[in-house]
């Protein structure tokens with residue numbers, strides 16, 4: 001006898017705890033079947049249910065010292081589905097450092113980072129499988145074309161996206177006629193747009209973005225703000241450093257660095 005929808009959903013929720021298998025197809029709460037991508041293949045509206053239910057990034061009493069100076073101390077932070085958290089602070093206040101700590105790239109800090117309730121040192125592989133990290137630089141290869149950069153990035157991340165998906169992503173960031181141009185011939189803003197195109201293909205629920213708006217024009221800023229809001233509304237979460245106000249994003253949360261104690 002076939003499982004009822006409620007039973008399938010419960011089984012899925014139970015099996016999703018502690019991570020998810022992106023190769024499996026499961027039944028979502030809405031009753032629609034969905035694939036391993038970000039959206040339900042039927043209602044085009046849901047992220048992977050188990051991840052939506054379980055997405056949780058938490059920092060407890062983080063402290064980081066550099067050259068005898070505390071960048072932050074006693075820092076608590078939680079990030080849940082639907083959150084967009086802007087990390088603010090003057091130059092040198094530790095924003096990039098904090099983002100790297102939360103990704104597990106920097107570990108010489110005090111305190112604890114938890115992903116899905118598990119210490120990051122044990123859960124890092126699962127975090128990385130659910131993470132899109134865009135660093136301070138555009139992070140693209142100068143001698144590869146815009147399209148090759150995108151395909152290369154998706155390939156090394158094991159994301160099986162098609163050529164047409166990549167072309168659509170480039171179109172979404174306004175690079176429709178620049179796919180074959182080597183990155184070194186693109187402007188700074190266009191290079192950044194190649195990096196941002198990854199967000200249109202992203203399967204990770206957690207986006208950690210370090211100054212993603214750098215060199216982006218007003219129209220591009222507006223589009224990116226919308227994309228962040230959309231990602232959050234679908235159950236993803238965004239942690240972003242930027243000097244932009246992000247005033248189009250409803251419910252924006254803020255974390256201010258530059259004083260020793262911070263919480264968000």
Ligand SMILES: Nc1ncnc2c1ncn2[C@@H]1O[C@H](COP(=O)(O)OP(=O)(O)OP(=O)(O)O)[C@@H](O)[C@H]1O
Pocket residue numbers: 066067071089090091092093094095096097098
């Ligand atoms: N590996 C390191 N060794 C020593 N000091 C470091 C190291 N990395 C960063 N710092 C110092 O930590 C401080 C914070 O740097 P960080 O890049 O996190 O600041 P930020 O808030 O992101 O700055 P900005 O707004 O300019 O990007 C800086 O004073 C920097 O010199």
